[in-house]
């Protein structure tokens with residue numbers, strides 16, 4: 001394959017690139033990344049001789065169109081996004097620019113080169129709050145996003161679905177639950193807890209800490225993306241919902257407070273560091289997904305939460321990244 005990976009210097013994208021280079025050394029891989037605050041180009045150092053790295057914006061028509069042509073790209077895996085919910089609440093603008101207009105630019109490029117397969121990485125947050133006892137969301141469920149971030153991701157998804165029908169582009173969309181692991185930006189939930197605890201600072205926990213998330217280790221997400229990439233989804237089914245949309249979940253829900261306590265235990269730090277802070281506006285209580293279609297492809301998570309958490313904590317111990325939210 002001649003692969004374009006957007007957002008490949010970010011958290012999930014960098015793991016995908018490292019794993020793909022190891023598993024498919026014959027593929028030619030181009031990484032396009034704007035290098036926002038969430039990126040670190042050095043994540044890709046182990047494979048820098050195997051890939052072409054281009055600093056640029058997915059919303060830049062000239063860069064994207066030229067790159068697809070010059071590098072003879074046949075597959076796009078799109079991780080590029082603005083991703084921090086709190087940032088989207090204070091300023092939705094960059095989220096609309098990348099997550100909506102950037103996605104539309106990739107669609108336009110695929111329309112011009114219809115042989116390209118376009119795998120777009122979306123999120124469980126597009127379904128909105130599932131609530132206590134609510135049934136896991138399936139890919140045909142309505143999108144009821146709660147934050148500007150989730151709304152911008154839902155808009156990107158809908159633009160792609162419309163383009164599949166109107167222009168016949170060959171696309172698929174994945175929607176995954178919360179990821180954790182090395183390389184995640186300092187502002188996110190688990191890195192914030194680890195960094196605060198390591199510095200013996202108060203650990204900010206929204207509301208009463210009882211919100212639930214379904215945590216998937218980042219490499220398990222990457223494996224699911226590879227599995228989906230390896231199937232013939234572009235022609236899988238005439239019905240968009242059954243052939244082109246894939247939920248990915250760990251099916252291992254935990255309350256935020258339980259995650260904080262687990263990290264404190266790994267670090268040997270006291271629970272007195274926990275500091276409840278006013279809840280985020282529009283904070284979803286719970287997400288839950290039905291990922292049976294992805295599991296039917298032969299994928300299942302491999303990394304137990306305790307093992308993944310240990311690895312994550314050890315990584316942050318040795319790579320303290322710049323802070324923005326404690």
Ligand SMILES: NC(=O)c1ccc[n+]([C@@H]2O[C@H](COP(=O)([O-])OP(=O)(O)OC[C@H]3O[C@@H](n4cnc5c(N)ncnc54)[C@H](O)[C@@H]3O)[C@@H](O)[C@H]2O)c1
Nearest residue numbers: 007009010011012033034035036038039057058080081179
């Ligand atoms: N982290 C999670 O828990 C999670 C869960 C489900 C889905 N997702 C989705 O997975 C994708 C990757 O998430 P992440 O956590 O790795 O994000 P991240 O914020 O860590 O990384 C995003 C990357 O995209 C790059 N980028 C941003 N805007 C760009 C633009 N306009 N052009 C080119 N590159 C740009 C950034 O520089 C960065 O390298 C996102 O689409 C996100 O919605 C994330």
